[in-house]
Amino acid sequence: xxxxxxxxxxxxxxxxxxxxxxxxxxxxxxxxxxxxxxxxxxxxxxxxxxxxxxxxxxxxxxxxxxxxxxxxxxxxxxxxxxxxxxxxxxxxxxxxxxxxxxxxxxxxxxxxxxxxxxxxxxxxxxxxxxxxxxxxxxxxxxxxxxxxxxxxxxxxxxxxxxxxxxxxxxxxxxxxxxxxxxxxxxxxxxxxxxxxxxxxxxxxxxxxxxxxxxxxxxxxxxxxxxxxxxxxxxxxxxxxxxxxxxxxxxxxxxxxxxxxxxxxxxxxxxxxxxxxxxxxxxxxxxxxxxxxxxxxxxxxxxxxxxxxxxxxxxxxxxxxxxxxxxxxxxxxxxxxxxxxxxxxxxxxxxxxxxxxxxxxxxxxxxxxxxxxxxxxxxxxxxxxxxxxxxxxxxxxxxxxxxxxxxxxxxxxxxxxxxxxxxxxxxxxxxxxxxxxxxxxxxx
Numbered sequence: 001x002x003x004x005x006x007x008x009x010x011x012x013x014x015x016x017x018x019x020x021x022x023x024x025x026x027x028x029x030x031x032x033x034x035x036x037x038x039x040x041x042x043x044x045x046x047x048x049x050x051x052x053x054x055x056x057x058x059x060x061x062x063x064x065x066x067x068x069x070x071x072x073x074x075x076x077x078x079x080x081x082x083x084x085x086x087x088x089x090x091x092x093x094x095x096x097x098x099x100x101x102x103x104x105x106x107x108x109x110x111x112x113x114x115x116x117x118x119x120x121x122x123x124x125x126x127x128x129x130x131x132x133x134x135x136x137x138x139x140x141x142x143x144x145x146x147x148x149x150x151x152x153x154x155x156x157x158x159x160x161x162x163x164x165x166x167x168x169x170x171x172x173x174x175x176x177x178x179x180x181x182x183x184x185x186x187x188x189x190x191x192x193x194x195x196x197x198x199x200x201x202x203x204x205x206x207x208x209x210x211x212x213x214x215x216x217x218x219x220x221x222x223x224x225x226x227x228x229x230x231x232x233x234x235x236x237x238x239x240x241x242x243x244x245x246x247x248x249x250x251x252x253x254x255x256x257x258x259x260x261x262x263x264x265x266x267x268x269x270x271x272x273x274x275x276x277x278x279x280x281x282x283x284x285x286x287x288x289x290x291x292x293x294x295x296x297x298x299x300x301x302x303x304x305x306x307x308x309x310x311x312x313x314x315x316x317x318x319x320x321x322x323x324x325x326x327x328x329x330x331x332x333x334x335x336x337x338x339x340x341x342x343x344x345x346x347x348x349x350x351x352x353x354x355x356x357x358x359x360x361x362x363x364x365x366x367x368x369x370x371x372x373x374x375x376x377x378x379x380x381x382x383x384x385x386x387x388x389x390x391x392x393x394x395x396x397x398x399x400x401x402x403x404x405x406x407x408x409x410x411x412x413x414x415x416x417x418x419x420x421x422x423x424x425x426x427x428x429x430x431x432x433x434x435x436x437x438x439x440x441x442x443x
Contacts, residue, residue: 031121037254038126044245045133049076049140051238055293056144057436058232059342064148065227065436067427071143071155075136078160083132084110090168091131095178101169102176120252130249131171138167138198144342145206148224149216149423152431154414158406166205166402170395171197181391185383186375187367189391192261193250195305195356196395203349204396205403207340212407213417215339217424227437229289236293240269243300247307261307264315265300268307271319272299279327294330294347298322301351306359314362321358322351356392360385 053072060068079087086108093104106112113124120127139159143150173179174191181189191197216224226232248262276295277287299319303310306318330346340346360381371379407416422430429435 029121030117030123031254034120034252034254035122035126037258038122038130038249038252041245041249042126042130042133044242045130045137045249046076046242048239048242048246049073049133049137051235051242052137052140054231054235055239055297056147056235056342058228058230058235059226059290060148061224061426062227062437063426063428065428066434067152067431068143068147069436070152070427070432071147071150072140074156075140075159078156079136079139079163080132082160082163083128083135087135087163087168088128088131090164091135091171092176093172099173099178099180102172102178122252127252134194134198134246135163135167135171138194138202139163141199141202141344141348142206142209144344145203145210145340146213147341148427149213149341149418151415151418151422152427154410154416157410157414158416161406161410162205162403165406166201166399167197170201170398173394174391181394184390185387186371186379189387190309190359190363190384191305191356191391192308193247193304195301195352196391199301199304199348199352200356200392200395201399203345203347203352204399206344207338207349208400208403209407210340210345211338212404215337216341217420219339220334220337226290233289233293236296240296240300243269243304247304251308257308260311263312264303264307264310267312268299268303268315268319268322269296270299271316272296272302272323275299275320275323276327279324294326294343295319295323297347298326298351301348302355302358305352305356306362309364309367310359310362311364314359314364317362318355318358322354325354326350353392353396357385357388360388 049072053069056072057065057069088110089104089107090101093102093107096103104112110125110128113128116124118124118127139162142159142162143155173181174189174197176182189196218224243265244262247265248258251257251261273292273295276291276298280291281287299322302318302322303315306315310318326343326347329350330343333340333343333346363381363384368379368381371384375383410416418427418430
């Protein structure tokens with residue numbers, strides 16, 4: 001009787017878990033493994049934002065450290081609210097205005113997805129929150145291009161408008177099932193986790209903003225040194241960890257494709273970091289901590305669009321090439337004299353282009369066979385390269401034009417660049433009335 005009672009209790013518990021945990025209100029089956037991984041990935045991508053804040057915050061002068069960190073953190077507030085209200089609908093709703101962006105009334109304030117389970121077996125709330133983290137980090141990346149010289153109020157308005165008019169449309173074109181770039185060729189423009197949507201759009205927009213605002217006062221004649229490389233290195237480490245959610249989470253599953261993306265991410269980051277310090281050693285005679293951190297990011301950015309379609313050797317080559325080309329891009333910046341403060345374009349813009357284009361030559365055979373079957377045997381690597389180049393061109397052109405328009409118009413109402421007095425005093429004191437390091441005189 002005791003054994004029978006225990007078995008009955010166990011069966012009852014399993015039935016309860018099955019009915020409560022494996023099925024939604026509409027009897028759609030929930031994949032608990034995929035849901036658990038997507039919840040973890042969502043948290044990992046959110047972790048990248050304080051990681052980015054630390055990375056950027058350590059690179060500026062001590063009088064600007066808190067203000068620079070705030071650029072990342074305030075995006076978590078502004079973009080999260082906009083995402084719930086209209087952002088998710090604009091990105092993943094059905095086409096409106098000729099497909100410029102999407103719309104679905106059920107996504108307005110997320111009011112229509114309360115019990116909805118997606119075909120992938122995860123609650124749509126989870127997918128919504130996962131994608132929302134991408135929307136947050138993208139404008140935060142831009143802040144690195146004009147660090148130490150932007151009005152905080154103007155920045156807040158800028159990222160809100162930029163998110164609505166730049167990020168959301170590009171996201172819809174590339175990742176929505178109704179997007180025109182999603183349907184190009186046999187299997188669309190490849191952007192597994194955001195090379196085009198996130199890094200190219202942010203990097204190019206950052207360059208436009210940096211050129212429009214002009215250089216920091218004293219640049220390049222005044223030596224501007226990082227205030228805390230320890231913080232920067234810790235931030236780079238957090239970004240590396242968080243990137244596993246960024247890339248592997250973009251499989252929207254917990255299976256083979258997840259493992260493939262995670263492996264490619266690790267290999268590319270390591271390859272990029274080692275390549276950068278080797279280049280520095282030959283070119284400058286020293287391997288710097290900043291160089292290692294920059295190489296990490298270059299490799300991660302380049303593999304982001306490619307993580308789901310390349311094998312480890314391809315990811316390794318992409319990391320290497322991204323470090324070489326990004327390093328050259330930063331050297332060119334120094335010669336041209338424009339002030340991309342923290343190399344948002346040099347790493348994210350250039351690295352994103354490298355990954356989006358060159359992934360074509362490292363696509364795994366199974367993906368190529370599928371594409372050829374869909375295209376009736378008419379698919380080639382060069383066909384896909386043309387699609388990738390077209391998507392990159394569209395993203396660069398649209399992001400550059402719209403960013404210029406947004407800043408130009410916004411500057412008529414709120415002075416975008418800090419005044420000389422505010423810049424000399426520092427962002428911390430001028431806009432926040434605080435000091436990042438209370439025991440020091442910020443200078």
